[in-house]
Amino acid sequence: MAKADALPLVVLTEQFAKxxxxxxxxxxxxxxxxxxxxxxxxxxxxxALLNAKRTVHYCKCCENLTDQTLCPICEDEERDHGTVxxxxxxxxxxxxxxxxxxxxxxxxxxxxxxxxxGVLPDDLRIRSLLARVQAGxxxxxxxxxxxxxxxxxxxxxxxxxxxxxxxxVTRLAFGLPVGGILExxxxxxxxxxxxxxxxx
Amino acid sequence: MAKADALPLVVLTEQFAKxxxxxxxxxxxxxxxxxxxxxxxxxxxxxALLNAKRTVHYCKCCENLTDQTLCPICEDEERDHGTVxxxxxxxxxxxxxxxxxxxxxxxxxxxxxxxxxGVLPDDLRIRSLLARVQAGxxxxxxxxxxxxxxxxxxxxxxxxxxxxxxxxVTRLAFGLPVGGILExxxxxxxxxxxxxxxxx
Numbered sequence: 001m002a003k004a005d006a007l008p009l010v011v012l013t014e015q016f017a018k019x020x021x022x023x024x025x026x027x028x029x030x031x032x033x034x035x036x037x038x039x040x041x042x043x044x045x046x047x048a049l050l051n052a053k054r055t056v057h058y059c060k061c062c063e064n065l066t067d068q069t070l071c072p073i074c075e076d077e078e079r080d081h082g083t084v085x086x087x088x089x090x091x092x093x094x095x096x097x098x099x100x101x102x103x104x105x106x107x108x109x110x111x112x113x114x115x116x117x118g119v120l121p122d123d124l125r126i127r128s129l130l131a132r133v134q135a136g137x138x139x140x141x142x143x144x145x146x147x148x149x150x151x152x153x154x155x156x157x158x159x160x161x162x163x164x165x166x167x168x169v170t171r172l173a174f175g176l177p178v179g180g181i182l183e184x185x186x187x188x189x190x191x192x193x194x195x196x197x198x199x200x
Numbered sequence: 201m202a203k204a205d206a207l208p209l210v211v212l213t214e215q216f217a218k219x220x221x222x223x224x225x226x227x228x229x230x231x232x233x234x235x236x237x238x239x240x241x242x243x244x245x246x247x248a249l250l251n252a253k254r255t256v257h258y259c260k261c262c263e264n265l266t267d268q269t270l271c272p273i274c275e276d277e278e279r280d281h282g283t284v285x286x287x288x289x290x291x292x293x294x295x296x297x298x299x300x301x302x303x304x305x306x307x308x309x310x311x312x313x314x315x316x317x318g319v320l321p322d323d324l325r326i327r328s329l330l331a332r333v334q335a336g337x338x339x340x341x342x343x344x345x346x347x348x349x350x351x352x353x354x355x356x357x358x359x360x361x362x363x364x365x366x367x368x369v370t371r372l373a374f375g376l377p378v379g380g381i382l383e384x385x386x387x388x389x390x391x392x393x394x395x396x397x398x399x400x
Binding site for chain 1: 206207208209211212214215218219220221226228229230231232233234235237239241242243244245246247248249250251252253254255256265266267268271289290291294
C-alpha cells in the first residue's frame, strides 16, 4: 500500500499478508473489504479469532483440536477404541470422517519427521501415542501419513517404536486412485499398484 | 468442516469464508493456521481488525479512507488542489500514486452507477464532489473511472452535472496498453487507439 493509505489500514493489510497463501495485493483487498463490513460483523470476526485461539486446544487422548477435554471422537463410545489411525494433522481426520467408513479412533502427530526442516521426532506427538498403546486395549495402529518421503520415514520410525509393544502396525494401501487413468499414473504409483495387486 | 471439528474452529472458518475470494477449503486452512499462531499474534490480528474499523473513516474533503480529519493528500499543500481526479474506490488512488506523476488531488465515488445492481447516483459520493467544485478553486476534474459500461456511464453522468458549474471535465485516454501486442488487442481498444491517434 502507498503512504497515501491510513495507517490502521496498512497495519491490517500486513496482518492479512501474514496468513498463508495471501499476498500483499490480496491482503489489501481484504483490508478494504473489512472497511465495507458492518461494525458488528468486524467485531464478530475478531471475537471468533480470539475465541478459537482461547478455547481450542489438543484432545488429552488423541491430540486432535477440541474445545473440550476429549474430542467428540474419543468421547464416542460406539467407536472402536482398539483401532488407532495415526495422521499428520487434524485436517486429515476430516478427510477420513468424510468417507464415513472408518469406525476407529485417531492420533494426530502434528507434523512429520523432517530433519531438513528442523522437525525431529521429539517435536511430534509420538510419546503420547506410545503411552496410549502401553496403557493397553489397542489392537491395531494404522499409519496414515502421506505417501511422501517424510510421511514414509515418519511411519517407519513410529512403527519401529510400536512393534516391540506387541501391537499390529499397518500402513494405508498405495495404488491407482479410483477413477484415475492408467496412462497418466506416475511410475512409482503404478509399480505399487502392481506389487499390491489383489485376487479378483 | 466435519462435525469432528471443535465448534469455535467451525465458527472461525465461517468468518474467513465470508471474505471475498476465500472458499470453505481456504477458510478451513486459515482457521487451522490461526491455531498454530502465538496467542499474542492472534490478539494483534484481532486488534488490527477492530482498530481499522474503529478509526478509519472517509476524508472530509475527498472521501478517501483516512484515520485523520483530512487524508495526507488533501493535507499536502504542495499538491495542486485545482485538479481533481475522480476515482471509483480508494485502491485506484494507490494505483495513481504509484505512477508518481500525478500532483493533483482526488475524489472517491465509492462505487459506480449500476441500476442493475441497485446502485443509484445517490448511493455514490457525487454530492460532496459538486459541493467541492461549487466552493471554487477547481479548474479541472479528470474522470478516471474504469473504461467499462458502468465506468463510462458514471463518468458521463457526473460530467453532465459538473459542466454547468464552469469547470473543465476530462476523461482518461483510452488506447493500446504500453508494452501490449497489437495482435491481441480487442476491437474496441484498437478502435479507440485509432480514433485518438496523435501526431508524431
